[in-house]
Each structure stands twice: as structure tokens, then as C-alpha cells.
Amino acid sequence: MKNKVLRHKxxxxxxxxxxxxxxxxxxxxxxxxTSDYDLTNHRLGLPLPVIEQHTSLTPLEDAYPFELGFVSPLEHPTTLIAGNYLILVVTAVFAVYLILFGIVSLYKRIR
Incomplete structure (x- = not known):
């Protein structure tokens, strides 16, 4: 019973x-x-893009190249790429579970 509760935790x-x-x-x-980057579909997230921002930014010609991160969603409409988001969440949960399960197993062996 205790083992089952630990797995749920x-x-x-x-x-x-x-x-x-x-x-x-x-x-x-x-x-x-860069100058050929489509700013109207600005995608962010690693390793797969998770959000897409539809920006209306128009930089000057001499401004390239520059780094652009997350911009205000109030000014630039933002959409969630649900498929990529779900894949990344499931993968991350699985990886974290394996790591935590391994740590608990090692702790029990040492003890």
C-alpha cells in the first residue's frame, strides 16, 4: 500500500x-x-515551438540580425500550438518520473 501511494506522489x-x-x-x-524571417509568425519553445506570436513589428533595415524573445501578448496575439505542447508535456512528465523513480530506488537501496 505504501509503495502504491509513493508512486502516485x-x-x-x-x-x-x-x-x-x-x-x-x-x-x-x-x-x-534576419531579413528573411517571418515576423508575423514568431514561434518560441524548445525543442519544439509551443507558442506562435503574430507580431506587427517592422524593424529598420540596418537592425538585422537581432534577438527576439517573448513579446507582450496584449499587443501581439499569441496562440498555443496544442499538439507540440501536449507532446512536450508528456515527454517531460515521463522523463521527470523516470528520474525521480530512479532516485527513490537508489535511496531505498542505500538505506
Whole structure:
């Protein structure tokens, strides 16, 4: 019974960590913008793009190249790429669960 409760706790913690990690990921991503980059479909997220921002930015010709990260969603409409988001959350939850399960198993062996 205790083992079953521990697995549920590990799963809940894994879901929380995986979900938070994937959700805040685009905030720390940036893209190098060149003159041929489509600013109207600015995609952010690693390793797959998770959000797409439809920007109306028009930089000057001599401004290229520059780094562009997450811009205000109030000024630039932002959409979630649901398929990529779901794939990344499931992958992150699985990876975190395996890591936590391994740590718990090692801790039990040492003890």
C-alpha cells in the first residue's frame, strides 16, 4: 500500500514539474531574426515551438540580425500550438518520473 501511494506522489510531482517546465520554456527562448524571417509568425519553445506570436513589428533595415524573445501578448496575439505542447508535456512528465523513480530506488537501496 505504501509503495502504491509513493508512486502516485511521484506521478503527481512529475506532472507538476513537467507541466511547469514546458509552460515557462518559451519565456526563456529567443530567435535570431534576419531579413528573411517571418515576423508575423514568431514561434518560441524548445525543442519544439509551443507558442506562435503574430507580431506587427517592422524593424529598420540596418537592425538585422537581432534577438527576439517573448513579446507582450496584449499587443501581439499569441496562440498555443496544442499538439507540440501536449507532446512536450508528456515527454517531460515521463522523463521527470523516470528520474525521480530512479532516485527513490537508489535511496531505498542505500538505506
Amino acid at each position: 511521484l506521478l503527481i510531482v512529475s506532472i507538476f514539474i513537467g507541466w511547469i517546465g514546458v509552460t515557462i520554456n518559451p519565456l526563456f527562448d529567443s530567435v535570431t531574426v
